[in-house]
Amino acid sequence: MSERWARAVLSTYSFAGTLAYPVIGTYVAWRSHKGKEDPARRRERYGRAGFARPEGPLIWLHAASVGETLAVGPLIECILDYGINIVLTTGTVTSAKVAEERFGQRIIHQYVPLDLKPAVSRFLDHWQPDLAIIAESEIWPMTIMELGKRRVPQVLVNGRLSDRSFQSWKKRAFLAEALFENLAHVVAQSELDGERFAALGARPVTVSGNLKVDTPPPPADERELYMLQRQIGWRPTWAAVSTHEGEETIAAEVHMRVRGRHPGLLTIIVPRHPERATALVEEFGAQGLNVARRSTGDRITADTDILLGDTIGEMGLYLRLTEIAFVGRSLVGEGGQNPLEPAMLQTAVLAGRNVQNFRDSYQRLIDRGGAKLVRDGDMLAGAVNFLLLNEVVRRKMIAAGMVAVEDMRGALAITLKALDPFIQPLIVKSRLKGVQ
Incomplete structure (x- = not known):
């Protein structure tokens, strides 16, 4: 019964998003007017790509804002060393600036698509990621479900659940389980976070510590x-x-x-x-x-x-x-x-x-x-x-x-170990392509 109920709720969410899609432009325009969106790149929020997809394996890595972007910085560097392409999505203008300053042309930055089926589908149709890595607490139902349908492995890294978020998900445990079962692995910040993800149906769960500890301190001019x-x-x-x-x-x-x-x-x-x-x-x-x-x-x-x-x-x-x-x-x-x-x-x-x-x-x-x-x-x-x-x-x-x-310190090493089963096949694929 709970599984059918979860499917019904998610179907309703998807349908409502599809209905809202034609008029969501007003909301994006308002955010742009407030300086919360880049007017020149608003199309990306609808899943319209700003670049061609590069050849070879590609990882989609999502970090919501500045803090998450900085936290996954060392992880991005490690993946780039493997020779794998990265499309990094963020949700704020300031995080986009941080990504540009930190990585330049070594990655592709896009604004994250709105969690509406047309936008998410268009984004995934273009980029066709081999792996999706999500930072911290970005749980977007439509995105998770669409990745799941396409059998794209999804790993949550540096995962955390606040008291409020955990209580909210507990009240909708049937829905949490339907979403979290799509996650191939959750790498949590703390033992408490790990217990919370496990209680909501996530499997397997690894505790790494906070990735932010393994980042260099913020610089100064x-x-x-x-x-x-x-x-x-x-x-x-x-x-x-x-x-x-x-x-x-x-x-x-x-x-x-x-x-x-x-x-x-x-x-x-x-x-x-x-x-x-x-x-x-x-x-x-x-x-x-x-x-x-x-x-x-x-x-x-x-x-x-x-x-x-x-x-x-x-x-x-x-x-x-x-x-x-x-x-x-x-x-x-x-x-x-x-x-x-x-x-x-x-x-x-x-x-x-x-x-x-x-x-x-x-x-x-x-x-x-x-x-x-x-x-x-x-x-x-x-x-x-x-x-x-x-x-x-x-x-x-x-x-x-x-x-x-x-x-x-040490969260980065644990996170890389958890990601290894998903990244190693992409490394092999990338090297084989280089030999051809």
Whole structure:
């Protein structure tokens, strides 16, 4: 009964998508107007290819946004070393830019097709992938079902299921099983993630750890870093990064409470969504705070209170300007953001308690002493003040975070081992074609 019900639901989903397809252009146009789509490449969202398919084996690798794209970077490099073609799809303009900067012409980048049957079918008809690798938690029913119908192996890597997603899938266990049975292998980030995928019907499941640990820390332009360091000079600093709405206000309040004990304090605020920067400048200005806005090249002067990091792709720069970093979406909102980059770049990590999406990473950092969770803005102010005052404690946290990161390495090797049965035949196929 549940199997028939799952088929009925998926058939309805497919039918509804087909009906919506002719009018979905309005939605894509709206996203384009908001800067969330590349107007010149909107056709790709309908599965229309921007390039010819290269000859030989081809792997379709999907990474939703910037974080996932960076995480699978080393994996892509390994596959390219095997001589296999890759078409990488992402869903955001910023991730497309990251892919271009990182891989250039060595891969083919396309925007991921909408999860509607006409778009997915057109995409698969053109690219005819030999293997599909999906990063983290991108579960798109129509895409999974269409790949399954074509008998294309699908492997989920760096897989994770948040508390909310797991509970949602549990309520629809019949549907989860019908989808996850199409996955040839799930490589999960943590034991908990692995148990959750298995409970929803995925087989087999391997636990690798987080691929993001095996990526290099985000880079920084050396000239820009030197220039900002000279402008900051001797001043004490701390940063609030990947913040969500409301957390910037908390960070500004922390600054005003702590600066009396730390003359010259500079607070670095890096919002997760830089498009909110203008509103934040107005908010901080109303509080009497002087703001240097990175995107407009404002100089950091002696009376600058806040450096507003409203640019994309410069997290490595901002984190190299401080030794204390609060990681957002943890006091306001839920789920948290990835703490590994701050730990890699030698900062003492602070966060709120709502870090469910990165539970394993935070737990390992906390167990080693490299991170501390705070209850609210008051506790955050106390923690920032304490770490600014106590260099020895701050250095111990930084060292502990580095040890924790080192302990977590190895996910790439485990992932490659899980992928080996699917990739080896493609390597042989590629070499045979080269001999012909």
